[in-house]
Amino acid sequence: MNERKIIEEKIFKLLTGIATYSLIAILGYIIAIIFINGFNSLSLDMITKTPSGGYYYGGEGGVLNAIVGSLYIALGATFIAIIIGVPAALFINVHLIRYKRTQNTIRYLLDALWGIPSIVYGAFGFAFMLYLGMNASLLAGIITVALLITPIIIRTFDEVLSTIPKGLHEASLAMGSTKTETAFKVLFRQGFSGFITAVLLGFGRGIGDAASVLFTAGYTDLIPKYLDEPAATLPLAIFFQLTSPIPEVRERAYAAAAILTIIILIISLSARLLSRNYSKSNIK
Amino acid sequence: MNAQNLQLMDTQTANLQSLQMKKQPSILQIKDLNVYAEKQHILKNISLNIPKNKITVLLGPSGCGKTTLLKSLNKLTDLYRELRVSGQIFIEEDDILKTNTNAPLIRQKMGLLSQKPFPLPVSIYKNVAYGIKLKGVKNKDLIDYNVEKKLREVGLWDEVKDRLHKSADSLSIGQQQRLCLARGLAVKPRIILADEPTSALDPVSSKIIENLFRELKKHYTIILVTHILRQAQRLADNVVFMHYGEIIEQGSPEKLFKTPKSVQLREYLVEGN
Ligand SMILES: Nc1ncnc2c1ncn2[C@@H]1O[C@H](COP(=O)(O)OP(=O)(O)OP(=O)(O)O)[C@@H](O)[C@H]1O
Ligand SMILES: [Mg+2]
Numbered sequence: 001m002n003e004r005k006i007i008e009e010k011i012f013k014l015l016t017g018i019a020t021y022s023l024i025a026i027l028g029y030i031i032a033i034i035f036i037n038g039f040n041s042l043s044l045d046m047i048t049k050t051p052s053g054g055y056y057y058g059g060e061g062g063v064l065n066a067i068v069g070s071l072y073i074a075l076g077a078t079f080i081a082i083i084i085g086v087p088a089a090l091f092i093n094v095h096l097i098r099y100k101r102t103q104n105t106i107r108y109l110l111d112a113l114w115g116i117p118s119i120v121y122g123a124f125g126f127a128f129m130l131y132l133g134m135n136a137s138l139l140a141g142i143i144t145v146a147l148l149i150t151p152i153i154i155r156t157f158d159e160v161l162s163t164i165p166k167g168l169h170e171a172s173l174a175m176g177s178t179k180t181e182t183a184f185k186v187l188f189r190q191g192f193s194g195f196i197t198a199v200l201l202g203f204g205r206g207i208g209d210a211a212s213v214l215f216t217a218g219y220t221d222l223i224p225k226y227l228d229e230p231a232a233t234l235p236l237a238i239f240f241q242l243t244s245p246i247p248e249v250r251e252r253a254y255a256a257a258a259i260l261t262i263i264i265l266i267i268s269l270s271a272r273l274l275s276r277n278y279s280k281s282n283i284k
Numbered sequence: 285m286n287a288q289n290l291q292l293m294d295t296q297t298a299n300l301q302s303l304q305m306k307k308q309p310s311i312l313q314i315k316d317l318n319v320y321a322e323k324q325h326i327l328k329n330i331s332l333n334i335p336k337n338k339i340t341v342l343l344g345p346s347g348c349g350k351t352t353l354l355k356s357l358n359k360l361t362d363l364y365r366e367l368r369v370s371g372q373i374f375i376e377e378d379d380i381l382k383t384n385t386n387a388p389l390i391r392q393k394m395g396l397l398s399q400k401p402f403p404l405p406v407s408i409y410k411n412v413a414y415g416i417k418l419k420g421v422k423n424k425d426l427i428d429y430n431v432e433k434k435l436r437e438v439g440l441w442d443e444v445k446d447r448l449h450k451s452a453d454s455l456s457i458g459q460q461q462r463l464c465l466a467r468g469l470a471v472k473p474r475i476i477l478a479d480e481p482t483s484a485l486d487p488v489s490s491k492i493i494e495n496l497f498r499e500l501k502k503h504y505t506i507i508l509v510t511h512i513l514r515q516a517q518r519l520a521d522n523v524v525f526m527h528y529g530e531i532i533e534q535g536s537p538e539k540l541f542k543t544p545k546s547v548q549l550r551e552y553l554v555e556g557n
Contacts, residue, residue: 097363098362098363098364098365100365167398167400168405170360170363170396171396171402171404171464172404173360173363173387173391174358174360174391174394174395174396174468175395175396175415175418175471176388176389176392176418177388177414177418181418185404185414186405189404189405189406190405282405282451282453
């Protein structure tokens with residue numbers, strides 16, 4: 001290596017290092033700000049109690065209603081999205097393997113759906129809800145969020161499935177497995193870490209999105225018991241409290257944001273562990 | 285006796301052998317097989333009988349269509365839209381290429397061993413059990429019994445019996461190749477299609493696979509693609525030489541290797557040695 005290349009190498013290493021570490025620093029900074037601002041309000045009450053009458057003026061209570069509502073909506077929507085998304089992603093990669101152009105068209109459409117802002121999904125969900133004669137409810141929220149995250153789950157899983165070596169696919173078929181067996185027993189297995197990533201991305205987007213649930217899920221201080229009841233969500237809880245003139249309430253908005261962050265961290269961590277366990281036998 | 289005479293005798297025995305070859309019952313009959321890609325005629329009017337319980341070796345320079353021929357046999361060409369296949373391939377009266385044939389059923393009659401082993405992303409045990417289950421076996425004891433039997437058949441049992449439930453990915457490449465063979469045998473095929481199965485292996489593992497093939501040919505018909513001429517000489521009962529998508533010559537290894545008729549084969553043999 002000559003002098004110049006050594007210097008180039010050093011500069012490049014420095015630049016990439018700066019980019020990477022500053023990203024981590026920014027993430028840390030965001031989380032720190034949220035926790036610092038919400039620290040005083042982070043109490044057991046926040047996660048175990050629903051708002052009391054005077055909650056929004058600084059009174060007693062917590063955001064249990066929003067925690068539960070958000071979990072219900074995100075879990076329900078993720079569930080629906082998995083049921084639709086997993087077969088769809090497998091179909092694209094197994095049954096459409098001969099049809100490259102169809103594959104690409106579908107991928108393009110899904111990418112477009114992914115890119116549509118969630119407020120548009122919210123508006124669509126709202127119109128759809130009225131059309132069906134439903135009220136703002138848990139169910140309407142779940143359906144809207146499911147629409148929002150299904151393309152995310154399909155495309156993320158699909159991206160991983162499409163990198164599976166063709167030899168493995170052929171090996172499975174050559175043994176005489178059907179396409180269905182190849183899809184569910186071989187490709188799904190091999191792409192399991194991609195499945196987990198897909199579910200995580202979808203769930204994270206679903207639990208954190210405010211615009212899609214704004215008109216469809218409504219808001220309530222109660223914990224919903226049935227699908228046709230409205231449901232509170234954490235993003236909206238943050239939104240409402242952050243716009244309050246009362247400092248204690250604003251502080252609680254940060255506490256709610258911290259709770260949302262913690263939920264996402266817990267779920268992504270456990271999913272990673274799960275996926276690591278399952279990818280042990282993956283073919284590299 | 286002079287050298288010419290000797291050669292003559294060689295040719296005679298070779299002719300005799302090729303005559304016997306023709307009388308042998310065949311398990312696969314390929315008739316006028318053509319495979320086209322968008323801009324290329326990959327296989328040209330291939331007609332070929334594969335004798336039962338023999339090793340047929342496909343030889344030919346890189347790109348001549350050996351892999352494509354194997355893939356046509358078990359319908360893996362279906363995976364490629366750009367490939368058009370025409371002609372007939374009979375396996376026990378059934379035409380494989382008819383569009384309404386049951387592809388999984390046809391494929392179960394042939395085990396494929398590819399250049400690079402692709403174990404399934406599950407444990408060693410489950411790799412073989414998967415093949416057994418494909419045949420509809422559900423009884424756990426029967427599966428256990430057969431997993432062991434197949435692993436013994438490929439000489440892998442002693443090496444893996446203590447780690448059956450470990451990932452197949454943890455095996456060496458040579459072991460993975462034998463695992464893939466065991467998995468293929470578990471489906472009870474009639475024919476083994478082997479596409480350069482030893483090209484990724486060390487000499488010792490290659491030897492193991494070769495010996496296995498000699499053993500297996502008692503019960504299975506083997507079609508082997510190889511670039512190793514010595515391997516072809518050691519194993520072949522019947523050699524098929526291909527060049528640019530055509531079959532140029534075929535017959536017993538003695539005949540083809542000692543007295544190649546075509547220029548192409550002569551050149552190939554010179555370069556290969
Ligand atoms: N899906 C495809 N689309 C277009 N052309 C193809 C396709 N598959 C194979 N071919 C072409 O067909 C020819 C034969 O390929 P094939 O893989 O059968 O050769 P081969 O004899 O197995 O060679 P090698 O010894 O290098 O493995 C090559 O020229 C290849 O480029
Ligand atoms: Mg090949």
